[in-house]
Amino acid sequence: MAETNTYSEDSIKSLDWKEHIRLRPGMYIGKLGDGSAYDDGIYVLLKEIIDNSIDEFVMGAGRTIDVNISEHKVSVRDYGRGIPLGKVIDCVSKINTGGKYDSRAFQKSVGLNGVGTKAVNALSSTFIVQSYRDGRTKIAEFSQGAIVRDEAEKETTQRNGTAITFHPDNTIFRNYRFIPEFIENMIWNYVFLNAGLVINFNGKKYFSERGLHDLLVKNTDAETIRYPIIHLKGEDIEVAMTHAQQYGEEYYSFVNGQNTTQGGTHQAAFREAVVKTIREFFKKEFEASDVRASIVAAVSIRVQEPVFESQTKTKLGSLNVGPDGPTVRGFVNDFVKKSLDDYLHKYPQVADAMLKRILQSERERKDIAGIKKLANERAKKASLHNRKLRDCKLHFDDNHERKQETTLFITEGDSASGSITKSRDVMTQGVFSLKGKPLNCFGLTKKIVYENEEFNLLQHALNIEDGLEGLRYNNIVIATDADVDGMHIRLLIMTFFIQFFPDLVKAGHVFILQTPLFRVRNKKETIYCYSDEERRNAIAKLGSKPEITRFKGLGEISPDEFGLFIGKDMRLDPVILRDSNNQSLLQYFMGKNTPSRQQHIVANLRVEKDDKLLLPPEETATEESAA
Template sequence: MTRKPKNTYGNESISSLKGADRVRKRPGVIFGSDGLEGCEHSVFEILSNSIDEAREGYGDKIVITRFADHSIEVEDFGRGIPVDYNPIEERFNWELVFCELYAGGKYNTNNAESYEFSLGLNGLGLCATQYSSEYMDVEIHRDGFVYTLHFEHGENVGGLMKRENGRKKSGTKIKWKPDLQVFTDIDIPAEYYHDILKRQAIVNNGLRFEFRNQTENGFETEEFLYEEGITDYVKEIAGEESLTSVQSWQAERTGRDRADKPDYRVKLGVALTFSNRVKLTEYYHNSSWLEHGGSPERAVKQAMVSQIDAYLKQNGKYLKNESKVSFADIEDCLVLVSSSFSTQTSYENQTKKSITNKFIYEAMTEFLKHQLEVYFIENPIEAGKIAEQVLINKRSREKAEKTRLNLKKTLSGSVDLANRVQKFVDCRTKDLSRREIFIVEGDSALGSCKLGRDAEFQAIIPVRGKILNCLKAGYDKIFKNDIISDIIKVLGCGVEVKSKANKDLSSFDLNGLRWNKVIICTDADVDGFQIRTLILTMLYRLTPTLIDEGYVYIAQTPLFEITTKKKVYFAYSESEKTHILSMLGDEKFTLQRSKGLGENEPDMMWLTTMCPDTRRLVKVTRAEAEATSAMFDLMLGDNLQGRKDFISEFGADYIDQADVS
């Protein structure tokens, strides 16, 4: 047999991506993702160049068009990208701009003609987006000429075309279609453009964005413009009922991130107000929304907590031994938008969602501390309102946290359950794969179940009377109910609270469940069914995962006992009774309706309800629980007309079962 040679790993094994493949085969490296988010970022790279041009004072309008075939067009009215021959580089500028990563006009920040405060400092945008396009068409007006370029799948086709322009016009128009060979999804929704263009209008005073969206009915047009930028935006968010007036502060600073680094310039801008109705904090740098914050966010937190805490101390606002305010207390009533610019920026990555500049953090912290100190001195009435609202937020948060911790402690099973839960009877084994908990109806059932069970692995907790209807009650009322609290304690897994107003009460952890089976065991009569439904409804609302994961069961109890000389038969339904009687034929028997659980002898309870070999358990599913909950709500809820309609339509089917004389 000829042995197959092993793959070798030598000098010839090393290779590098070249040209368009550097982006097309690894788009996630440049755009952060090869999915829709990366595709969206490729659009922003083109848009950011037009914004940089407008911020330099060239053009006050940008038109963005979203076509139905997923192609995009961005048109600005700036100076137009230089694309002709570059004698210094000895190449055409269009090659550098559209086909060379890390090339552009924004590196030399000391040159007065370069972009001083720019979104696109990495020199990747135009080239990376061109490389990742199915096609790209470029039309540039500058110096009295019209220049056109065409690219397909990252390669230029036809070179640079140049002709004289009869009109005095300048600007750049780029139309392209993201390539599905590069991105897994190119269907950028209109909502993305709404969001990004509004944000850019907010941080670029007076710059008008026109969005054209192609639909079945033609082009829908929308404009975004904030003449006063972040100040107008804060006023818009806060409305007419803010606690304080809108403050707008600006400053410029020069400094460096490290002693061995060169100085750079920073422009700081902050607009803010305080409100007891709305809250918002947003951070922008060089027009890019810092979704993950970074240096400006850290500065705002530091400055706000420091100055407001100092004000509260100086004016005796704290109670004796009261803890210091946190930024969460301030943020809850703060509307603040920060927009900063710098000639050098350290982004956390190419997607520009966070910046890490040490000097920006230090400069902004010092700037905000000073402005807040002056503001509080000059506006004592507003300072008092801010202090009062922040303390209200703080004390409310602490009260809610105390309530949550107390509730968690109340519902926790880490204590000795036998001493804390009335009439709960535990089992001996600690093996979670065997432990079963029976939720039984009443004290009498507790006695017979206790005597009839296998104490090694079966535990019991009685439900004393009908428990609270968890469909209609609020969480506060539910958790004050002793029966429900006891059951949750015994289960040990906490509760799932999906209400936003009570989300802090949620403490569910499936790993805390102490049981392999949670078995609802009630009498087979009307009252028993109602109690079973109430328990099931409670579990469905507070611990639905237990149902989803198959931990909840219903123990079927027999309706009839049929006794012969040789054997006792149990029938769990009318049809089973009929079948057993037909099977007995002429044999003599006695027939009686089964007693309630509390009247059963221990051996009978074990045989019919508790013995794993002879009992009947029904696993509760999500669909069954939802149907039960819906029916229960219909029968006992607030929908009176729905209940009337149901009884009118189906009442005759149940008349024989009605307990009336």
């Protein structure tokens, strides 16, 4: 009651723009993160800057963008028109200030809220903007959104354009790191969506001539494609599609150049339109799942004033293409119905190959219908009292502000799962416990997912049987010991996901949990170390012979300690598919022993003495359990 009485005029505060962004960064850039997930805040900052340069290209000003990232420094230089020199400071430091409100100039741009660049400015320890325009230049520097340098205009010989350099603030993005693969994927998407654009990233050139066609070529194993990629283009819409051999459906969807990783109204409309068009073309009422099984497609549309379901714009919520335009559903359906139907009539050999793939999916579905029904009934009964799953209260498919935090730990053994269960956040973190090593499913059909109890229960726990729309956890974290058995279990689980649910991996939902290898402590301080280098640094910091413990397994870490490693500073390594040829990758690592794999193992053997941790003599005496 005492706190209630202190509510007065002094309790009412007004924050300026930069204070509000720094106090509530999630409202502007989604989750913060440390860079281990593709949608973490540091990548959103980068994207906000590049988006402005892309808009210049779309307007016909500047065909090249230079992006350089080293350590924690980001530099982006475009060769567009350049920010008007008198408005350079306003454009990066005044909310609701920008050149995109006039629909005649930027009718179908993503960043219409006037916040993007300002959020980058406010969330950076250093932010430098320089505009080059008609032989003159203007430069200004900020720190955490506050201006620290404002130079007068001067002459320049540089080409027109804008250069921005920033350092994400490490007091907000703690222990962050840029993962090059995430940035490379972002840049590839930019050039696929803007044919003719050149982006130079750290000295490497990225370029696409055929847009979404090139995207599918890059991201799909050529040996598994059942017919040539169908590439369709219209005003404000572009589509590329084929059928391959993988299980499930795989989509790359975009709105105004924004990668809508969670789909939305345009992707739903496309899935519906493809089924409807193919049924009408072949004059047969195929099951929708048979038509879409193994489809790989990319769809990009441009709409006026898009409405997204979150600030990070990963799911389109717009129902209409524009204020006076048709619905998104009708727009996509009309385009697909006409263009795809025309294409199939024009290329009957493609239509024949498509029909064969659909009929194959129909046979496969019928072959496993019986076992699938029984498996689903078992899973339904198990869900009432699933000993393997210790669920959390919130899920990714809930409309809740913490849904991005939802996590499922996949672990092995009672002791490890017990430690995680006791220390987890019951609101957002669930635990799925494996019993020993799972089956090596490489080369097996999807029938095994229903025949194998663990795989079936895991599939149902994640709710991914029919695609990612109902995915229950944003982060699927493989938590195994850092020994040989733990590594093997890790590979077996990854094989399961890559073999049967590759879209789950490609969408950035699968991670490996890092847990500390060492604990270094004295009476005053405890430091947990994830590598030998961190251990050496901790020893140097604490001095005078600290106590050193090596953790051999997750079960050795007490629940109290485990809570430190799965909280806000949790360290995760993303599982990233660098090669589109998944089958070749799995064959090499998980197939029958091959001469090439034997040669690789022999060439990379590393012998250690007696499985002992080799420590300097002064460390060995103080080590507690580093055998």
